[in-house]
Amino acid sequence: MSDPGVRRIGIAGLGTVGGGLLQLFQRAEPLGGGRLKVVAVSARNRSRKREVDISGYEWFDDPVALAASPDVDIFVELIGGSDGPAKRAVEVALSRGADVVTANKALLAEHGAELAALAEKHGARIGFEAAVAGGIPIIKALRDGLAGGNRVSAVSGILNGTCNYLLTEMETSGRSFEEVLADAQRLGYAEADPTMDVGGFDAGHKIALLSAIAFAAAPDFSSVDVEGVDQVTLLDIRMAGKLGYRIKLIAKAERIDETVRAHVHPVLLALDHPLAVVGGALNAVVVDAEPVGRLSFVGRGAGAGPTASAVAADLLDIIDGAARAPFGKPVGSLKNYTSAARAEEGRFYVRFLVKDKPGVIAAIADQLAKAGVSIESFLQDPAQGGSDVPIVLTTQRCPRSALDAAVRQIGALDVIAAPPRVMPIEETRSANRAWS
Numbered sequence: 039m040s041d042p043g044v045r046r047i048g049i050a051g052l053g054t055v056g057g058g059l060l061q062l063f064q065r066a067e068p069l070g071g072g073r074l075k076v077v078a079v080s081a082r083n084r085s086r087k088r089e090v091d092i093s094g095y096e097w098f099d100d101p102v103a104l105a106a107s108p109d110v111d112i113f114v115e116l117i118g119g120s121d122g123p124a125k126r127a128v129e130v131a132l133s134r135g136a137d138v139v140t141a142n143k144a145l146l147a148e149h150g151a152e153l154a155a156l157a158e159k160h161g162a163r164i165g166f167e168a169a170v171a172g173g174i175p176i177i178k179a180l181r182d183g184l185a186g187g188n189r190v191s192a193v194s195g196i197l198n199g200t201c202n203y204l205l206t207e208m209e210t211s212g213r214s215f216e217e218v219l220a221d222a223q224r225l226g227y228a229e230a231d232p233t234m235d236v237g238g239f240d241a242g243h244k245i246a247l248l249s250a251i252a253f254a255a256a257p258d259f260s261s262v263d264v265e266g267v268d269q270v271t272l273l274d275i276r277m278a279g280k281l282g283y284r285i286k287l288i289a290k291a292e293r294i295d296e297t298v299r300a301h302v303h304p305v306l307l308a309l310d311h312p313l314a315v316v317g318g319a320l321n322a323v324v325v326d327a328e329p330v331g332r333l334s335f336v337g338r339g340a341g342a343g344p345t346a347s348a349v350a351a352d353l354l355d356i357i358d359g360a361a362r363a364p365f366g367k368p369v370g371s372l373k374n375y376t377s378a379a380r381a382e383e384g385r386f387y388v389r390f391l392v393k394d395k396p397g398v399i400a401a402i403a404d405q406l407a408k409a410g411v412s413i414e415s416f417l418q419d420p421a422q423g424g425s426d427v428p429i430v431l432t433t434q435r436c437p438r439s440a441l442d443a444a445v446r447q448i449g450a451l452d453v454i455a456a457p458p459r460v461m462p463i464e465e466t467r468s469a470n471r472a473w474s
């Protein structure tokens with residue numbers, strides 16, 4: 039007979055996060071103070087040598103069978119992936135009314151509404167604090183701490199530690215993206231296949247979840263406009279620095295009239311922007327809301343300790359009866375108003391690489407003037423571009439469509455040596471409409 043005062047946990051996935059969680063259960067003062075007990079585990083390879091002792095738990099080769107086990111009250115999914123065994127196992131657990139805790143942003147960003155509906159139907163709860171910004175309790179802050187009285191206008195952040203590490207290393211060491219990435223892979227800071235991180239998709243999954251909670255919307259990753267850091271060059275980092283900006287990969291969700299726009303882009307931040315000073319592998323989130331004002335959160339977004347800390351908080355909320363609806367409201371009242379439309383207006387950084395010939399600057403200025411785009415500052419630095427000369431300008435506030443049209447015209451001129459690069463400049467103060 040099981041003790042009715044003890045909730046039995048099954049953990050699928052014993053890697054970085056699962057291993058970190060088991061360590062919390064194996065401390066002298068174990069997690070949950072006797073009210074939580076790990077009874078079963080699953081991973082791909084039973085004979086793999088692990089840093090934690092798993093001999094005291096029932097072993098399942100198949101995570102779906104673990105999720106189906108009547109001996110498990112709370113199923114903890116730490117495998118990863120938006121589909122496959124993680125999704126099947128979570129569905130099986132929820133369908134029989136077992137609570138689920140997961141760190142899987144891909145799964146929830148792509149299937150969050152259907153899983154939340156399944157949980158509602160069967161009276162189960164879903165916790166996913168670890169899925170966004172690791173140890174920073176941003177989901178709880180948005181869903182519980184700001185609930186009721188506040189209207190959020192924007193949530194933005196540095197949500198991928200790998201990208202932030204790469205950009206910081208490029209700036210401080212003066213090495214190229216490829217060199218820094220190769221080093222990060224050798225040191226284990228970046229995956230062998232870095233696409234999810236450097237392509238911006240991981241940050242896109244996370245902002246889809248924050249957007250859903252902040253704006254009571256169904257999570258919709260397909261509506262997130264995603265661009266990664268793989269096209270950010272050392273030249274752009276240096277030229278932006280000379281103009282008083284730092285390039286960061288920013289994920290942002292903002293309320294604009296009756297829609298929510300969610301996007302991930304490399305962005306120029308003025309050095310006094312709260313996100314500009316967040317370096318290395320750290321994560322950060324800035325929330326703009328009324329009446330509370332601007333809130334900033336900074337911390338470790340990955341790794342065994344921070345992520346296990348977030349999973350632990352979800353487990354305690356479940357046993358304390360404090361877990362709320364996954365996206366703050368019942369699924370039926372979540373809105374579907376996320377749009378991938380780009381920002382209509384903003385200030386922008388534009389970089390050209392030109393052949394060193396007379397009349398180039400006049401040709402660029404002429405096209406921009408014809409499009410009604412006013413130049414705010416201008417920088418030419420022959421020392422930076424090799425045989426070609428970089429010309430960088432920042433625009434005054436202008437329609438993005440007008441700028442894009444002018445840049446297309448300029449890019450077709452035979453004095454232009456490489457495709458021009460446009461990046462938005464984030465205003466430090468304004469919460470909205472600064473970038474796309």
Ligand SMILES: NC(=O)c1ccc[n+]([C@@H]2O[C@H](COP(=O)([O-])OP(=O)(O)OC[C@H]3O[C@@H](n4cnc5c(N)ncnc54)[C@H](OP(=O)(O)O)[C@@H]3O)[C@@H](O)[C@H]2O)c1
Nearest residue numbers: 051052053054055081082083116117118123141142340341
């Ligand atoms: N790492 C972080 O810092 C971090 C931060 C936030 C969120 N997350 C999320 O947490 C989840 C887990 O990440 P992680 O870094 O801990 O991953 P990981 O270190 O790669 O571990 C994955 C675990 O899942 C197991 N597994 C893989 N495929 C399986 C299958 N088909 N059936 C059963 N088990 C399977 C693996 O088994 P073997 O050990 O036998 O290979 C391993 O134990 C992901 O959703 C990730 O996005 C991670």
